[in-house]
Amino acid sequence: MILELDCGNSFIKWRVLNTAAGGLFAEGVVDSDQALVDSLHTFDGLSLRSCRLVSVRTSEETAALTRILERTFGVLVVCAKPASEMSGVRNGYDDYERLGLDRWLAMLGGFHLAAGACLILDFGTAVTADFIDAEGEHLGGFICPGMPLMRNQLRTHTRNIRYGDLAAERALTSHAPGRSTVEAVERGCSLMLRGFVLTQMELARSYWGEGFTVFITGGDAGLVADVVPDARVVPDLVFVGLAMACPLS
Numbered sequence: 001m002i003l004e005l006d007c008g009n010s011f012i013k014w015r016v017l018n019t020a021a022g023g024l025f026a027e028g029v030v031d032s033d034q035a036l037v038d039s040l041h042t043f044d045g046l047s048l049r050s051c052r053l054v055s056v057r058t059s060e061e062t063a064a065l066t067r068i069l070e071r072t073f074g075v076l077v078v079c080a081k082p083a084s085e086m087s088g089v090r091n092g093y094d095d096y097e098r099l100g101l102d103r104w105l106a107m108l109g110g111f112h113l114a115a116g117a118c119l120i121l122d123f124g125t126a127v128t129a130d131f132i133d134a135e136g137e138h139l140g141g142f143i144c145p146g147m148p149l150m151r152n153q154l155r156t157h158t159r160n161i162r163y164g165d166l167a168a169e170r171a172l173t174s175h176a177p178g179r180s181t182v183e184a185v186e187r188g189c190s191l192m193l194r195g196f197v198l199t200q201m202e203l204a205r206s207y208w209g210e211g212f213t214v215f216i217t218g219g220d221a222g223l224v225a226d227v228v229p230d231a232r233v234v235p236d237l238v239f240v241g242l243a244m245a246c247p248l249s
């Protein structure tokens with residue numbers, strides 16, 4: 001079995017692949033290293049042979065998690081590393097090591113699946129967009145605050161915006177102008193994300209006409225997926241790229 005991890009800023013997405021049987025053994029989302037270990041310990045029959053991970057955390061945090069996994073499960077942990085070129089994709093950053101590794105892996109996965117020009121949109125703690133042309137050239141991208149950051153900034157910097165998670169979820173069943181604080185904020189932020197998607201689509205069309213594939217991924221993909229009905233919603237796009245960047249023998 002292979003343990004795969006995508007360590008984002010707020011959550012660790014994990015899954016265990018059953019190499020022999022082929023397919024998924026288990027998967028989950030946790031908010032700490034300890035919660036990851038606890039989750040994995042709940043599975044009888046877990047027998048990890050190896051582990052590959054991508055992290056956008058500090059190297060200290062990533063090293064700490066690596067140590068815990070190696071000690072607890074006795075596996076070797078392989079971490080995705082930055083590259084200027086891989087699997088036909090050329091990193092477009094002036095300083096390729098600065099490009100977030102989650103973005104890089106989603107780009108490798110997207111270009112592989114599209115086999116052509118693609119726009120990759122990731123809705124996590126941060127929202128990112130990346131443009132890759134048909135030759136695999138990364139034209140660059142955009143980073144902006146995601147839903148959790150937008151909502152928390154409003155909560156933190158105002159005195160009268162306060163509401164619970166349940167009310168937030170209920171508010172997002174419509175995009176009509178809000179008639180309560182929770183509706184006004186949740187729908188307003190959601191419309192910001194949807195507007196962002198439309199702008200990225202315009203830019204992609206200006207480059208490639210209709211000849212490109214749109215990928216949507218990240219925990220909040222569901223908030224925007226219907227804006228682009230033709231988009232491919234691929235929740236595990238980072239994992240597709242992770243397998244390409246870190247093949248295990």
Ligand SMILES: Nc1ncnc2c1ncn2[C@@H]1O[C@H](COP(=O)(O)OP(=O)(O)OP(=O)(O)O)[C@@H](O)[C@H]1O
Nearest residue numbers: 008009010011029123124125126147148218219220
């Ligand atoms: N099962 C889930 N577990 C955790 N978050 C979820 C889940 N489903 C949707 N979300 C939402 O997804 C968002 C987090 O996205 P995601 O997990 O892709 O990124 P992240 O790890 O927080 O950050 P990063 O952008 O660094 O990857 C939050 O707004 C969260 O509410």
Ligand SMILES: CC(C)(CO)[C@@H](O)C(=O)NCCC(=O)O
Nearest residue numbers: 056098099100101102103126143
């Ligand atoms: C933008 C995030 C936070 C998205 O997870 C991550 O890819 C990251 O930390 N990137 C480093 C900065 C950059 O990509 O330019």
Ligand SMILES: [K+]
Nearest residue numbers: 008102122124
């Ligand atoms: K991410």
